[in-house]
Amino acid sequence: MGTCDGRCTLLVICSLQLVAALQRQVFDFLGYQWAPILANFLHIMAVILGMFGTVQFRFRYLIFYAVWLVLWVGWNSFIICFYLEVGNLSQDRDFLMTFNTSLHRSWWMEHGPGCLVTAVPGPHMAPDDHHVISVSGCLLDYQYIEVLSSAIQVLLALFGFVYACYVSKVFQDDEDSFDFIGGFDSYGYQPPQKSSHLQLQPLYT
Numbered sequence: 001m002g003t004c005d006g007r008c009t010l011l012v013i014c015s016l017q018l019v020a021a022l023q024r025q026v027f028d029f030l031g032y033q034w035a036p037i038l039a040n041f042l043h044i045m046a047v048i049l050g051m052f053g054t055v056q057f058r059f060r061y062l063i064f065y066a067v068w069l070v071l072w073v074g075w076n077s078f079i080i081c082f083y084l085e086v087g088n089l090s091q092d093r094d095f096l097m098t099f100n101t102s103l104h105r106s107w108w109m110e111h112g113p114g115c116l117v118t119a120v121p122g123p124h125m126a127p128d129d130h131h132v133i134s135v136s137g138c139l140l141d142y143q144y145i146e147v148l149s150s151a152i153q154v155l156l157a158l159f160g161f162v163y164a165c166y167v168s169k170v171f172q173d174d175e176d177s178f179d180f181i182g183g184f185d186s187y188g189y190q191p192p193q194k195s196s197h198l199q200l201q202p203l204y205t
Contacts, residue, residue, distance in 0.1 A: 006170060007054050010163040014051045017156045018044065024149055031107035033097040039075055043068070050160070054167060062168040069157045069164070076150040076157070083143040083150075091143075108142035110135060 025040040046068040053061025082089050082096065091105070110117050115138040 006163060006167045010054050010160070010167050011051060013156060013160045013163060014047050014054070017047045017153075017160060018051075020149075020152060020156060021047065024153075027107045031105065031109075033106065034099050035097050036079070039072075043072055046072075050164065057171055057174075059168050059171045062164050062171070066161050066164040066168070069161045073154050073157050073161075076153045079150045080147050080154075083146045106142045106146055108145045112138045112140060112142050112145060114139040 021040050021044050025037065025044070028036040028040060046065055049061050050065030052058065053065060081087070083091070085091060097106075109115075112135075116136050118134040118136070
């Protein structure tokens, strides 16, 4: 079937998006990144809705999914700019990922590949749940891990947007091709009429 190719591809993309979002959600929870946690939750709901619309041939659900992907690309682009400190953004001054409620950073800051964490004596007035550390020897800094994760999300979202538009267009064309449900009226067919009068014919013998 012609529509199966696009539908199957879109389902694969949605599955990859779901796996990537769940993986990201876990590490954001570990790092107390409340803003990404909320955004990831909304994204997971939108992806599930997109998968449901793909399976059930729901045109409007796919349109909602495609619109959300545009917002998702914008959000991940902001994260990339934030961790690369583009413009006036600064990780040392802006704690946007935690809604400015704590000083927590990305989980990858202390647990990146090859990172060696050393505790540093801090001020006595520091909160009990915070500690000063020194991180060294990382094979890849946490900023670039977060940027790479967001870049993967952007790439999957772009593919998902293209296929969502394509599949929704196919669904719409299929709906237009089934306009014959009105019956044979469009072909001028008239059902046989029942006569209300019974004509008697004489019988000759």
